Amino acid sequence: MKKADPYLLLAPAYLLIAGFLFYPMATVFLLSLQEYQLMDPLNTPFVGLDQYAFMLGDEYFWRSLWNSVVWVVVSLFFQFLLGFCLALLLNSARFRGRGIFQAVVFAPWAVSGFLIAIIWAWLLNGEFGLVNDLLIRVGLLDQKVGFLSREETALLSCVLANIWFGVTFFAVMLFAALQAIPPSLYEAADMDGATAWQSFWRVTAPMVKPAIVITVLLRAIWIFNWADLIWVMTGGGPAGASRTLALYVFQKAFLGLDFGYSAALGVALTVISLVFTAAFLRVTRFYGDEAAI
Amino acid sequence: MIRMHPLRRLVQFTGLCAFFVFAVFPVYWMVATSLTPAQDLFVWPLRYFPAAPTLEHYAEVFLRTDIPRFFTNSLTVASLASACTLTVSVLGGYALARYRFRGRQVTLLVFLATQMMPVVVLIVPLFIIFRILGLLDTLYSLMIVYTVLNIPFCTLMMQGFFAGVPSELEEAAMVDGCNRMGAILRVAVPLARPGLIATFLFAFIGAWNELLFAVMFLNTESTFTLPVGLYNFISKYDVHWGRMMAGATLALLPALAVFAFVQRYMVRGLALGAVKG
Numbered sequence: 001m002k003k004a005d006p007y008l009l010l011a012p013a014y015l016l017i018a019g020f021l022f023y024p025m026a027t028v029f030l031l032s033l034q035e036y037q038l039m040d041p042l043n044t045p046f047v048g049l050d051q052y053a054f055m056l057g058d059e060y061f062w063r064s065l066w067n068s069v070v071w072v073v074v075s076l077f078f079q080f081l082l083g084f085c086l087a088l089l090l091n092s093a094r095f096r097g098r099g100i101f102q103a104v105v106f107a108p109w110a111v112s113g114f115l116i117a118i119i120w121a122w123l124l125n126g127e128f129g130l131v132n133d134l135l136i137r138v139g140l141l142d143q144k145v146g147f148l149s150r151e152e153t154a155l156l157s158c159v160l161a162n163i164w165f166g167v168t169f170f171a172v173m174l175f176a177a178l179q180a181i182p183p184s185l186y187e188a189a190d191m192d193g194a195t196a197w198q199s200f201w202r203v204t205a206p207m208v209k210p211a212i213v214i215t216v217l218l219r220a221i222w223i224f225n226w227a228d229l230i231w232v233m234t235g236g237g238p239a240g241a242s243r244t245l246a247l248y249v250f251q252k253a254f255l256g257l258d259f260g261y262s263a264a265l266g267v268a269l270t271v272i273s274l275v276f277t278a279a280f281l282r283v284t285r286f287y288g289d290e291a292a293i
Numbered sequence: 294m295i296r297m298h299p300l301r302r303l304v305q306f307t308g309l310c311a312f313f314v315f316a317v318f319p320v321y322w323m324v325a326t327s328l329t330p331a332q333d334l335f336v337w338p339l340r341y342f343p344a345a346p347t348l349e350h351y352a353e354v355f356l357r358t359d360i361p362r363f364f365t366n367s368l369t370v371a372s373l374a375s376a377c378t379l380t381v382s383v384l385g386g387y388a389l390a391r392y393r394f395r396g397r398q399v400t401l402l403v404f405l406a407t408q409m410m411p412v413v414v415l416i417v418p419l420f421i422i423f424r425i426l427g428l429l430d431t432l433y434s435l436m437i438v439y440t441v442l443n444i445p446f447c448t449l450m451m452q453g454f455f456a457g458v459p460s461e462l463e464e465a466a467m468v469d470g471c472n473r474m475g476a477i478l479r480v481a482v483p484l485a486r487p488g489l490i491a492t493f494l495f496a497f498i499g500a501w502n503e504l505l506f507a508v509m510f511l512n513t514e515s516t517f518t519l520p521v522g523l524y525n526f527i528s529k530y531d532v533h534w535g536r537m538m539a540g541a542t543l544a545l546l547p548a549l550a551v552f553a554f555v556q557r558y559m560v561r562g563l564a565l566g567a568v569k570g
Contacts, residue, residue, distance in 0.1 A: 005473060009388035010400065012381045013444050020441040021407060024418030031417065041424075082312075089308045101309070103556050105316040110552035111545060112502030114520045118527060118541050119319050122326065122534055130322055133339040164319060167312075218409075225411040228504045232524060246413050253417045254509055266414035277409040281402070 028270070031263035038257035051264035060240055060248065061265065067155055068244040071230075072223050075162040080216060082163070083170020090171070091178040109168040117232035120161035124148055148234050155242035158230045162223065170215060177211035178204070217280040221273055245269050320545070327351070327538035334535055350539035359514060360540050363522035367501055368547075370432050370518060374439035375496035378447050381440070382492060386451025387477055391460060401452075404445035412442065416509050423510060430512045438510075439500035447492045454488025455481060494551045501548055519544050 032051055036044045055061050090102060111119070123130050126146030135141040147153045181204065189199040227246040230236060236243030236251060243251070249269055252262035326334065327350050329343040354360045389397060419438060420429070428434040462484070463476040471479065482489065504520040511517055517525070523540050526532065 003394075006388035006392035006394040006397070009384040013385035013448055016381065016441045016444055017404075017407065020419065020422075020437060021410065021415070024415050024422060025410065027418045027421070028414055031421075085308065086312050089305060089312070093305050093309060101313065103553065105312050106556055107320070107549065107552060108316055110498065110548045111320070112498075112504075112520070112548065114502070114504045114524060115541055115545055118523065118537065119323050121527065122538065123319060123322060125534075128335050128337065128339065128534075130339060133337075137338065164315070168316075221409045225413060227413050232504070232527060246411065249411075249413045250416065250505060253420070259417050259421070262417050263414075266411070266417065269411045270414055273409055273411050277406055280409065281406070 025270075028263045028266050031260060032267045034260050034263075036258075036260035036263070038253075038259055044260075047260070051261050054261070055264055055268065060243070061245075061268075063240055064243045064245045064248040067242060068224060068246070070155060071159060071162070071244050072220055074156070075159050075166060075223055076216060076220055078159075078163045079166035079170050079219065080212075082167045084174055084212075086167060086171040087174035087178055090175050106168045106172060108165050109172070111165065113226065113228040114232045116161050116165050117229045120157070120164070121148060121233050124157050124160075149238055151238055151241040154234045154238060155230075158233050158242055161229060161233065162226075165229075166219065166223070169219065173211055173215045174208060177208040181207045213283050214280070217276065217283060221276045221280070224276070225269065225273060245272075323538050323545070324542055326534060327542045329535065331535050350535040351543075353536050354539045354543065358522075358536070358540070359517070360519070360522055360543065362515065363517050363519045364543065366432060366517060367519040367544075370435050370439065371497050371500035374436045374500045375443065375493050377436070377440040378443040378496040379489065379493045381444050382447035382451045383477075383482065383489065385444075385448040386453075387455050387481060389448065389452040390455035391463075401449070404449055407445040413505065416506060419506070420509055429510055430516060432516055432518075434510045435500075435503075435507055435518065438506050439496075439503060443496040443499050447496050450492045450495065451485070451488060454485045454492070457488075458484045491555050494555045498548055498551055498555075501551075 033046060033048060034044045035047045035050075086105065090098070095101075108116075124132075124147040126132070126144055126149060129144075129147070131147065132141065132144045136144070145153065147157045185203050185207070186199055189203050194202065224244075225246050227244070227250045230242055230244060230247050231250065234242045236247050245265065246269060249262055249265045252258050252265060256262070325341075325343050328346040328348070329340075330345060330347045330349060333340065333344065388394075389400065419434075423429045423434040423437075426434075428437075458481060463471075463480045466476045466480045467473065502520065503518075504524060507518045507521045508524060511521055519540075523537070523544060526537050526540065
């Protein structure tokens with residue numbers, strides 16, 4: 001076994017990642033210090049921190065940041081709550097066809113961002129959408145609501161679609177954690193006269209806590225950076241009411257063709273993600289054996 | 294086994310049913326819409342089952358739109374990109390599983406950290422790079438991007454699969470005169486085949502579903518991938534929902550077929566970084 005072998009085997013991965021992930025990531029920082037309009041790529045003067053100064057005064061930036069917080073926190077809260085319920089249900093139920101049931105309820109995971117967006121845009125359609133129909137039938141609404149075109153509901157509509165998609169992720173992860181709890185622990189708790197409630201809080205909760213912490217952090221970062229769902233569903237509208245920071249980065253580049261400012265927003269996004277990542281790595285180390293790679 | 298209280302059983306049953314409906318209904322509605330004749334889509338109140346199912350939207354999709362071409366484009370890009378990803382990940386994953394070398398921990402940590410990189414941020418710099426390389430508006434640019442984006446994750450995945458294959462067999466093969474590469478290709482790879490397939494399919498789904506890079510890099514309609522093509526349907530002023538849902542159903546089918554296969558590897562895939570490989 002030669003000493004260079006592992007490096008040779010990893011060389012293609014290292015080179016591609018360096019060239020197409022890290023190098024572009026580094027150039028983003030340089031770009032953010034330039035004035036760079038796509039229409040005028042030969043004239044890209046260095047402007048120092050001007051883009052950042054502009055960003056701090058840009059009300060759309062602050063609004064998108066706030067929307068990101070709502071988008072992450074509300075989505076995550078319900079994804080976790082429902083995902084945990086589903087995992088507990090699956091864990092406690094023994095019935096024929098559980099494998100198939102599991103495969104079906106986990107299927108939303110296979111649906112991509114843009115398809116989720118298309119499906120939910122149709123469900124929430126203001127004229128012939130199913131959600132309107134249901135709510136009117138049940139008597140919760142008197143007349144049709146254009147969920148995606150109203151400021152108060154646009155972002156929450158996207159959150160709803162995100163919850164639908166993300167419950168699966170939590171359910172899968174937490175179900176795996178629940179399955180890993182040795183039954184002897186429950187038997188011991190039972191022997192000591194613990195109620196179901198007590199054995200949940202004293203056995204289940206502490207045993208799945210590492211999985212919960214890691215899943216929540218991973219998801220938080222992922223949702224924070226996820227732009228395509230909202231982009232297809234509402235385009236960030238109306239008037240920026242559902243535009244998150246990640247979407248703002250994309251739209252500044254795609255529609256605004258303002259690469260310099262998009263890069264500055266991207267740096268802001270990256271810095272926030274890095275803080276999260278640092279937290280994530282700390283926590284995974286903190287949990288030692290169960291969690292470390 | 295302890296018999297459960299009937300009330301608890303009822304709660305359990307209701308809960309599971311609720312989740313089932315919640316998970317399935319949106320997808321059902323997509324398929325139902327795609328089978329409903331255009332004039333029946335716009336009646337109020339809505340009908341929940343297509344009374345007279347029709348394939349007219351599918352026929353339109355095939356005959357009057359470029360979706361078949363977008364479908365082929367997506368298939369080409371996704372398969373080639375995931376084949377490249379797999380090749381690179383098999384080599385890298387093998388190295389990480391079998392060798393203890395300086396920088397191994399750092400590599401694992403860095404690969405893990407890349408999973409948290411905000412991908413939207415890469416769109417602008419990669420656009421500039423591909424413009425310099427002259428690859429904008431071609432499927433090559435997307436193939437490269439999808440290959441690279443999937444490498445860290447898939448390498449970690451392959452590392453896990455190789456770690457689960459005993460190394461004695463490779464050593465035996467090398468004693469019998471195989472070199473290291475031969476041992477990888479003839480012994481380790483066949484043994485880790487289920488893992489290989491799972492990794493390939495994970496990469497495939499990722500590439501099949503990607504939209505933002507595609508929409509940014511591609512300009513000419515003949516190069517569009519399926520997500521871009523469908524996006525153009527929805528961004529037009531007058532959305533033709535029946536046709537749209539037929540296209541969406543077609544786009545979902547390969548992903549679902551793949552999912553049916555990989556779902557038992559899902560936990561391992563999703564939990565990467567959370568659990569030991």
